[in-house]
Amino acid sequence: MENRVLRYFLTVAREGSITRAAESLHVTQPTLSRQIKDLENELGKKLFVRSNHSIILTNEGLLLKKRAEEIIDLVDRLGDEFNAIEETISGDVYIGGGETDAMRHIAQVVKNLQLSYPNRRYHLYSGNSDDVTERLDKGLIDFGILIQPAALSKYNYINIPAKDVWGVVMRKDSMLASKTSIQPTDLLNVPLICSRQSMKKTLSTNEFADWFGEVFDNLNIVTTYNLAYNAAIMVEEGIGYAITIDKIVNTSGDSNLCFRPLEPKIESGLNLVWKKHHVLSKAADIFLKEIQMEFSKSLTDE
Structure with missing residues (x-):
């Protein structure tokens, strides 16, 4: 299975049409159709369901799409790393994380490094902890x-000198907005x-279950979310109250929303992690050293 064929497959999946994909790839339609057919024969699975106007991925096609994207990402990244071996001023750093104001600490380090390494690129991936660890592994x-x-x-890990404070985002005209x-x-x-992730963690750590106590099993959870931005829209529309962390949703003076912390307080620390026994690229290694220096300085100043 060649990388070229995987790229062909991904283009067809994206375009939803052999004709449009062929135009995008600058190959003839018969050539592209034959490559896709050969790929299906090689795998012994049908990857697309064809109709008169479009093609749709089968379940096997969806699986291949996910794996092909990962393979192509790795191949492209490997090429970038080899190209940057002799150019220590350039390179790419890939960082994954959930929604948190602690990203400001990462942004400050990136800003400092830009002065010495202006051609370096940083790629951010947003997701919950399961998404992040899967991509890390x-x-x-x-x-x-x-x-x-x-x-x-x-x-390997280091502690980020910040904590996320949990609370409730609500409309300013809600009955709980008068409370501190x-x-x-x-x-x-x-x-x-x-948050789906926070509720999942509740089952294993009991942090929220302990906080709610006897009322936990009687909560009226009407919606779960993955991104706090989407949760904020639901709150604005009067769907409910969002349990989330501070400084993620806009609750400034011109917003219709406000944030109230939980009492007793719940705070979550954060870790920056990377794989053990994994050789970092030159760019990632320099980033890590700068992070370690800045975080150590922050802890000393506290």
Whole structure:
């Protein structure tokens, strides 16, 4: 299975048409059709369902698309790393993480490094901890930002000098907006919008279950979310109250929303992690050294 054929396959999947894909790839339609047919024969699976106007990926095609994207990403990244071996001023750094204001610490380090390495590129991938660790384990990113507690046995890590504060985002005209903090009983009879990842963690760490206490099993969770931006839209439309971390959703003076912290307070620390026994690229290694220096300085200043 050649990388060229995988690129052909991904283009067809993206375009949803052999004709448009052939035009994009600058190859003839019969040539492209034959390559896709040969790929299906090689795998022994049908990858597309063809109709008069478009083609749709089968379940096997969807699986191949996911794996092909990972393979092509790795091949492209390997090429970039080899091209940058002799050019220490350039290179790429890949970072994955969830929504957190702690990304500002990463941004500050990037800004400092830009002065010495203006041609360096940084690629950010957003996702929950499962998404990030999967990409980290496959070598698709150099570093991951994980919310504590996290399984760290496979990784080297350093603590990020910041904590995420949990609370509730609500409309400013809501009945709980007059409160300065939110207690468990306040949320018993209101519709809640919760992060899928945080609720999953609840089952293993019991952090939120302990906070809610006896009312936990009686919560009215009407919506779950993966991105706080989407949760904020649901709150604005009056769907419910979103349990999330501070400084992710716009709750400034011109916003219709406000944030109220949980009481007792729940804070989550964060780790920057990278794979053990993994050789970092020159660009990633320089980034790590700068991170370690800046984070050590921040901890000393506290």
